[in-house]
Amino acid sequence: MTSLLVTHARLITVPAGTEDPGYLEHGWMLVVDGRIADLGEGDPSAAVLAAASGFETLDVAGAFVAPGFISAHSHLFTSASRGLGVTETLYGWCDSMLGLIRHATPDDLYWTTLHGSLDFLGAGVTAAYDFTDPRIPWEPMIEGQRQAVGTLRPIEYQTRQIDAKADAGLRFVNSTPMDDAIGSDDEVLARLAAVLDHTATLDRDLALGAAVTGSVQWSIRPNAAELEVEAMRRFGLINQAHFLETREATELQRSKWALYRNAGALGPGMIFGHFIQTTPEIIREAAESGSGMSWQPGSNGRLASGFAEVPEMLALGMTVGMGLDDQACTDVADPWQNMRTGMFGLRAKTGDPLSMMPETVLRLHTLGSAKLLGVDDRIGSLEVGKFADFVVVDPTAPDIGPLWHPVRNYVLSCGLRNLKRVYVGGELVNESGVSTNPLAGEASAKVRESLEPLAARYGHPA
Template sequence: MQLLLPRWLIPVQPRAVLTEHALVVDGSRIVDLLPATTALARYPDAKVLHLPEHALLPGLVNLHAHSAMTLLRGYADDLALMDWLGQHIWPAEARHVSDEFVFDGTLLAIAEMIAGGTTCANDMYFHHGAVARAALAGDFRMVVGCSILEFPTAYAADADGYLRRALDAIDEFRGEALLGFTLAPHAPYTVSDATFRRVITLADELLIGIHCHIHETEDEIAGSLKEHGVRPLERLAGLGLLGSNLVAAHMVHTTDEELALLARHGVHVAHNPSSNLKLASGFARIADQLAAGINVGIGTDGAASNNKLDLFAEMRLAALLAKGHSGDAQALPAWQALEMATLNGARALGWEERIGSLEVGKEADLIAVDLSAVATQPCYDPVSQLVYSAGRSQVSHVWIAGRAVYADHRYLHLDLADVQARARRWQGRICA
């Protein structure tokens, strides 16, 4: 049993900043949250960790990632989305993506995310078993998104092949506490109606989620109008895809009617502000999405289009863009940005009863952020400091399911030298 004594305890739910309070962790779960003096008397044999200048808060949830693509970080920058994909990323993946590539790239991403306070990621890629094994090797909570396309890659020849490999991975890792799975049809422009219908049926049978890029660019919408006569979201609604098990990544270009449709069906949105800007995809109407009652979480997208997996940077950018785009300085305040990066992400994954806030009975996915640095002093409001001033380098401790994985800025289980050596080897192969 461990008793954590931070200067500020930020449970997220409820919205509060608690001082002189303690969090008690036993095994994988939070078992108590109470005044510090009472905790010390009630749990005299507990191991005590003093965090005198720290905020203790839930681990951050990265709602949209392509973890293995860390190995393509900086490979093809400053290009439009379809040029970036068609002329650079997809050809590079065709040459290099394998179980080894995906394991090594995912492990590199996990190391980056843990050090930045992210304890859970909603991934989307190929070689699903390699993603799962990397997550288990890194003691990291991962939702493995099983990518589905119509066209062939080295991983599968067609949609049937991708689906078979997805089902095999789901069976192989069934029961792993840190893992979840989704079916991840890539996008409306790469997946047929028939395949979407199969995805819906299988997701319902397996009681798992669906993860899909939707309305990322204006070109996507124009292409759908030309091919199908309707915008992508209307097409997907007609197929029956929209529901509370769907995480729609990006959703940059939306009408008022589409926002109402998303809200009515309980669709969750993964907002990726840095990637949207870097690929010139546009400005998502996040303030309007939230006002419509849509649950919006925050993602990084892949490191090849960001170029970092930094949810502190994403929180700040999301809040600033919402204000600038809406013309309302009160849009997306710090509290709401923090909720988007924690509880909203957990809710989108169907895990809000497990993670996303510091509540008794939930699993202990926690991070401690040292706010004693010059850049976060003086500290009038720790939530404001976390969103607008703090950086990921101030994360000092990370626990996932109650297990300490990072302490005093050091990895406790990952071999960082080995992770970095793997990345350098891939750089050599890709450059060659």
């Protein structure tokens, strides 16, 4: 594993246990075997230099060095489906995007997921909670429910998506759909177990954990919530459910909140994705139970879904992380854009600049997401013992001017144009937008070779 010494860095560490962003104007960081062994302010001491003897030295010449971003809610298989459904809200957009993907093969999904994973890494996202596309193909939704049930696709449809994330070198928590519209309870759980068995064979430094994809919002199964709770308990999984996302059928959506409550699902390990069309009572109950929330402001704006009551959730002590969601519904996997969209949207909504500050939104997209996913012992901040997952961001190329408030300038004034290097475990994975992965070129070619013929055969999506 990689060992190196990083010098002359503007370190943003985002440490645990404080709201302080942990900024060091002139800092260094020692990486040993892919983990952070030490860091500090000023120049490395003689003892540090001796410990780093023979290591690569990375002199960043005053650039920011900050934790890699974590997307707490992602659908990486959609990377080759950008620009679709622009006139639609959630379900119409799904019809456009997933209407094409439903004809794809397991190998097609391997390449689209690899493409999306490498795209995340190129944008400084070093870890993601990723929803694999279900084995049951997409069908149109009416009144919040699937209107037809197709044929169950082979298990390879999901395992190939998981393999792609590992082959990309992206850290991930894999989320498996229950596909509960087909089979008995035992059959549904057995299918889930088979996917978990496959995930367990992968590098545990990359495959950080496993989860179940909550489906109560659109499931036709009366005991969907109870089945998810059984899966969580039996296999030790967290659960993230798309819930109260869209403006469509709002009262029907809210009525399903009781299903999770009555099934005993609420509590640590239960995450609600989007969580926009809530009520004060639902927010309070979720917060008091210890449930968390993943916030996707970019996709929520793209799909006209609305803005979540994030300040209220944080004030109640709710754990909140941030996700980039689909490349297909944010179009560019840009965590700086995502942070600013969330921050600016909330300020516009509340009329209060203090409703979301740059330091807070940065924490949500790094350590907050790691905490939400239960992996903050390994990733999310630059602290001793954690994986050396970090970005190098140069505020002088292009130049953003004086750094009056460096951390705020990092959030507000920097972006993909300033992102020069991305490291996972101290290993360079992307430099100036160019992936170091030997599969990168093939992934770009394959997504065109696979999806363009599908569009020709089944009709170009809107």
